Structures are given as C-alpha cells and as structure tokens.
Amino acid sequence: MTTPTSAASPPRFSLHTDPAVLVLEDGSRHPGRAYGAHGTTIGEVVFATGMTGYQETLTDPSYAGQIVLQTAPHIGNTGMNDEDPESRRIWVSGYIVRDPSRVVSNWRADESLDDALVQGGIVGISGVDTRALTRILRSAGSMRGGVFSGEAAALDAEEQLRLVRAAPEMTGQNLSAEVSVATEQVTPAAEGTERIGNLAVLDLGVKQATILNLAARGFDVHVLPQSATIDDIRAIDPVAVFYSNGPGDPAASGDHVALLRSVLDDRLPFFGICFGNQLLGRALGFGTYKLPFGHRGINQPVLDKQTGRVEITAHNHGFAVDAPLEGTVESPNGYGRVEVSHIGLNDNVVEGLRALDLPAFSVQYHPEAAAGPHDANYLFDRFADLVRADLDTRAARALDHRKGGN
Known part of the structure; x- marks a missing residue:
C-alpha cells in the first residue's frame, strides 16, 4: 500500500507495457496493454457511463461476473482509499479503460487503482478504443468476452475465442x-x-x-x-x-x-x-x-x-x-x-x-x-x-382488539 497522496509528492506508478487483448464472442479482437493483474478473465462485457465513482463501481457486488468497460476516457486519477469501498472486495471480473492515470492526485488516496487491481487479482486492459467498444455493445448488446495478458496473451487466437464462447451467459445464472x-x-x-x-x-x-x-x-x-x-x-x-x-x-x-x-x-x-x-x-x-x-x-x-x-x-x-x-x-x-x-x-x-x-x-x-x-x-x-405508518396502524388495531375483548 502506498503512502497517502500529498500535494508535494504524489505517488506514481509504472503502467504496464506488456501486451494484452480483449476478445469478444463475436470474434472481434481489441489489442491493448496489460492493466492490473496479468492472466485470463472471462465474463459479460458491459459499459458504465459514470465519469466519477469508479471505486463504488469496482466494489459493487452487482458487477460480479462482469467485465466493466468505462466510457470515461481517463480513469484512476483519484486512486483508491480505505474509506469508500462498498463491500469487502473488488467484484468485477475484469476492467477495461482507455487512459489510466499515471499520477494519483487525491489527498484521500491510499493506493493507486492499478495497485488495487493487482492486489485484488483483477485482470484488466488499457489503451483500447473504449468509444468504439461502447458502440459495438450498444448495437449488438452486451456479450461474453475475455481479457488475456501475460502468457495468456500469446495463446492462439482460436483458443482464446473458444474459451470466451465456452463461458456461461449471464441469463440463467444465480450469483x-x-x-x-x-x-x-x-x-x-x-x-x-x-x-x-x-x-x-x-x-x-x-x-x-x-x-x-x-x-x-x-x-x-x-x-x-x-x-x-x-x-x-x-x-x-x-x-x-x-x-x-x-x-x-x-x-x-x-x-x-x-x-x-x-x-x-x-x-x-x-x-x-x-x-x-x-x-x-x-x-x-x-x-x-x-x-x-x-x-x-x-x-x-x-x-x-x-x-x-x-x-x-x-x-x-x-x-x-x-x-x-x-x-x-x-x-x-x-x-x-x-x-x-x-x-x-x-x-x-x-x-x-x-x-x-x-x-x-x-x-x-x-x-x-x-x-x-x-x-x-x-x-x-x-x-x-x-414503516412508521404501518406500525401505527398495527398499534391502533391491537388497541381496538383489546377494547373489543373488554
């Protein structure tokens, strides 16, 4: 965990330069850079339009099973803090951003977003055209996808697509x-x-x-x-x-x-x-x-x-x-x-x-x-x-019942 941000010496982190690729079930491939943990993650790819509040999004259990694409192009400038999590962990299956912030510039930050993703084992990708991806999902609908980075990025393209298409759809899942x-x-x-x-x-x-x-x-x-x-x-x-x-x-x-x-x-x-x-x-x-x-x-x-x-x-x-x-x-x-x-x-x-x-x-x-x-x-x-009105109604009925019993 990094030292809380100060105006004099904002914490910095090195963005990954390792290759990564996002593969959608329609067969399209979107190369970028590894962001967060390295490896493979598969889930339903959805887009979120908020320009702020990404920590709330990441720690919202409703996003379990989903790879979240942020439509706002610049993500991570306020870092992550220990006061605002909505639950006990990050729940998204994966994370897609265009331009991760190189500097954490909020006095409440305890660590960078990148560090939090690594610690949470969240495989992400940056440097992709999130505007184009959003248009695809808007037209075709949310679909299964996978992010592959590290050694997984070198997997055969057909194998990556097979893994994506073999994953369960969100319909029918109880999470x-x-x-x-x-x-x-x-x-x-x-x-x-x-x-x-x-x-x-x-x-x-x-x-x-x-x-x-x-x-x-x-x-x-x-x-x-x-x-x-x-x-x-x-x-x-x-x-x-x-x-x-x-x-x-x-x-x-x-x-x-x-x-x-x-x-x-x-x-x-x-x-x-x-x-x-x-x-x-x-x-x-x-x-x-x-x-x-x-x-x-x-x-x-x-x-x-x-x-x-x-x-x-x-x-x-x-x-x-x-x-x-x-x-x-x-x-x-x-x-x-x-x-x-x-x-x-x-x-x-x-x-x-x-x-x-x-x-x-x-x-x-x-x-x-x-x-x-x-x-x-x-x-x-x-x-x-x-609830107060219901309690008042129940109390009145109980009183009437007692009076009737007398």
Whole structure:
C-alpha cells in the first residue's frame, strides 16, 4: 500500500507495457496493454457511463461476473482509499479503460487503482478504443468476452475465442451465494436517530452505503445471508424487510421470490432496490427479461410518476420487469392492485413498482449512490415513513382488539 497522496509528492506508478487483448464472442479482437493483474478473465462485457465513482463501481457486488468497460476516457486519477469501498472486495471480473492515470492526485488516496487491481487479482486492459467498444455493445448488446495478458496473451487466437464462447451467459445464472454474507451482521441505528425497529436485509449483494442509509433512518439493520428462510426473518422480530441489489438473472432466483411471497403474505412492509425490484416484480406475478445492453452509470433520467419529478439516477442492471407502464393492474399472484411508479426516460423501462393494497414498493436504481447523484435519496425517507405508518396502524388495531375483548 502506498503512502497517502500529498500535494508535494504524489505517488506514481509504472503502467504496464506488456501486451494484452480483449476478445469478444463475436470474434472481434481489441489489442491493448496489460492493466492490473496479468492472466485470463472471462465474463459479460458491459459499459458504465459514470465519469466519477469508479471505486463504488469496482466494489459493487452487482458487477460480479462482469467485465466493466468505462466510457470515461481517463480513469484512476483519484486512486483508491480505505474509506469508500462498498463491500469487502473488488467484484468485477475484469476492467477495461482507455487512459489510466499515471499520477494519483487525491489527498484521500491510499493506493493507486492499478495497485488495487493487482492486489485484488483483477485482470484488466488499457489503451483500447473504449468509444468504439461502447458502440459495438450498444448495437449488438452486451456479450461474453475475455481479457488475456501475460502468457495468456500469446495463446492462439482460436483458443482464446473458444474459451470466451465456452463461458456461461449471464441469463440463467444465480450469483447471490457468491456475494452474500455467510452469517448475520448487525448495524445498529445511527446515534441521534429515533429508533424504528429491526430491519431484515436479505443480502443479495448489498452495498455499505445502503446499510448506512437505512441505519441513518433509525433501523437496526440485520443483514442476513441470501439463504435465509422466512423463519430466520421472523426470528429477529422485524418491522420490515429489504431486498438489496445484486448480480445475476432474477428468473434464476426462485427461492428468493418464494421467500418474498411469504413476506408479502405476512404483510410486512417491503422495500427493494435493483435486483430487489426485479424479485418483487416476479413475486407479484410479472415476468422479467434481459435488456440488450442494460443501464450502468450515474446519469440515467427517471420519472417519478407520483410527483412528476425527473430524477438523475445511478443504475447497474441488465434485467428489467415486464409490467404495464400505465394504469393500475391486478397482481397476477393475488396481491391486489399494483402500479409502475417510475419509468426510465431513455427507453421506457420499468424503474419502480408500488403495491397499492400492501405496504411494498421498489425501484430499479440506486438511491444510495455514494458518488452521486443523490436525487433519489429521499426513497429511504419514504420507506421509513411507510414503516412508521404501518406500525401505527398495527398499534391502533391491537388497541381496538383489546377494547373489543373488554
């Protein structure tokens, strides 16, 4: 680990000059220079449009199984620090940048991005035309790819392509077990807040910023493994349940959908984000589908139909809920009326759901986005208000029951 950056002597690092190549499943080859660890990595190649916040991207468990291409040409100038990771490690399968910074020039940096990639074993590539690559993925859709550097760069081109095409596609994959905690972890409500109660968070790839935002609203946040059962949830006497973001195909998460249906049957207040939104959609009886190239970045416009406000939001999803955009519909699974609450303005994708006869809602994007934008942070307040209202309703019913019993 390097010494923290100072204005007088910024840490520098030597960029690799070893050759590397990115191979896409369409057969195209994109030569560049090794960046980060040397070796071979294979995954779904996706592009992220954020100009800042790459540390949040790299440590977001939702990117497990994906090789991330940064559309911003200059990456790494703020280095990496020990305060901002969203999880316990870097999760991307690989990293593609055009021009890595040669100097770390932020006073909070503890090490260079290059060093962090090496330590994390993340194989990357630099010096490639990321604009051209983005246009390919935008037109053809996200596809499998592989980065080969070091000795792997010398492999026969046909062998490299064979390895890429032999890799599993993202459709049909359940990756929750790879990113979830193994045992329950508790973060108490932040000091100075009015405690609401225990919140059960199913960890499908939760980010630290989400936990902190929930604790800041007065919840004692119980992060549970993705294998948790309804009995595990009931055991903590929760006032509500939260489903986090995470990687993989929602259609391959039948157990999590069944668990959520039990939560809805118990009429516990529910809030889900990203993957949690897709799972709520499936629990309510709607389908999900894979987007051509997904939404990844911090500049996505979304309409909140309830307020008419357009928010600029942070996204990372390759799947979406298939539900009617307008009007109110009956839940195919019998949970009453449901409406699409938020719509993506770039392509009219469902960006949020709201149950009208149950205390449950979800959004497809990230209101916790630490690097910004913060337009959607109010959703945590909306959730806290929903839970308080539910507690008040339950207390009133209990009082009426006692009076009736007397």
